[in-house]
Amino acid sequence: MHKSISLFLFLICHVIGSYVLAQRNLFEFGERRRLFPSADEKKAPLRWMQVNTSDTTWAVKNEVLTCIGLPIGVVRSEKMYQNFIMRVEWRHLEAGGNSGIFVWCDAQPEAHNRLPSGVEVQMLELDWVNQHRVNGEKPPIAYVHGELFGAGQSTAVPDNPRGVRSRAIENRCLGKGEWNTYVVVCVDGTIKLSVNGKFVNGIRESSQRKGYLCLESEGAKIEFRNLEILELDEGYILPEQVVDRL
Template sequence: MNYYRTSLLTLILCLSLFTAIAQNTDELMFKPLFNGKDLSGWVDVNTSPDTWKVEDGILVCSGNPIGVMRSDRQYENFILEIEWRHMEAGGNSGVFVWSEGTPFKDNPLTKAIEVQMLELAWAEQHNQTDAYVHGELFPTMGMTAIPDNPRGIRSKSLEKRCKGKGEWNKYVVVCVDGTVKLSVNGKFVNGLRASERKKGYICLEAEGSEIHFRNIRLLELPPGITSEAQTAPLVD
């Protein structure tokens, strides 16, 4: 039953995207969120001036202190493409979508949907089962959503498709009307739906280890029917 429901949601999502593209051919295009030169378009929330820097067109994150950097505006429906590579075995990081763009109470991270980026050695280093892999999707800080492939409140990737330390990976994250679908290196392997929030900031995460990002770009899609309660508060 869950398989057919997920397949139907995917079909509806694809039809919505094709309709939007057909109706807005001249307006819809991918635009860079990172220009490869500086941090224009991004706001350091709670890290440090040394956490983020640009080297040879690559966004380098030292991982410390733990915290986030957010987009300078909110996004609702979109397709995000992002390439990343961990530089340390067992590295941990991620990108947050529909985020509040601020730390949550005493936690340095933010209320959002997290798209996790784990280096392959993380599970072994932390004595986790083989089922705990990169590309998990989950709501953070009390936010709610329904996982396609449940592991508690999280949704786990159905295939291991990431490359290890020092190698580039590509995520395509489709976010439409409370549904998130994740492609890892060319194949959709995970999803969740019914997100409590459907509009908010995009955040990159520093979580203790060096990670590099490049080719971050976004195709913004037409908005849906999103209430004030489903929209993250604006950050001054």
């Protein structure tokens, strides 16, 4: 009996310890602030928690975050966000590279692809369409210029439909080695995306409207810089539109 209890306690501690290890703080990158901060309120660093990548997947140097792309998975923000504006610069370092940022995300990867549910703000290198032909046909070029879509269990209505996804109405992304700037406005289930200085895409009626931010590692080396989150006032939200707190 004593041995059974000891074994049970050991297994419980192992499971809890593994979860804590997986959700530990991994690095700081970017800043967040309120739209109208109080007199004593300052910018705060964004802290990122390990989900299912590795310690060597990410590295911050000279205020640039580098992701090597392996293993496939995500890191998540320490806190959840509802209404906010996100500004970020990114560039791929490999032709055909794939990555993105999830917003309103549950940060709980699915077994089949290691990626969570949320609205994905797609970040693809321009050569992706040449490398992923189907029966000799290239995907639409708009695919690599900032698509928005509900990933996993998350759903949304596209402004510019390509199936359930929303495509950019103008091709504005730059290729390998060049910095792109995204401004992402997220308010009450609606998202608008500006690519390099012009709003060209959007979705609405997202099923998830408060959740984590997740940075995606998806097989290719990518760099991020100048990530800023401007927190806006909260709006009316239903309990089922908020992801589970981790």
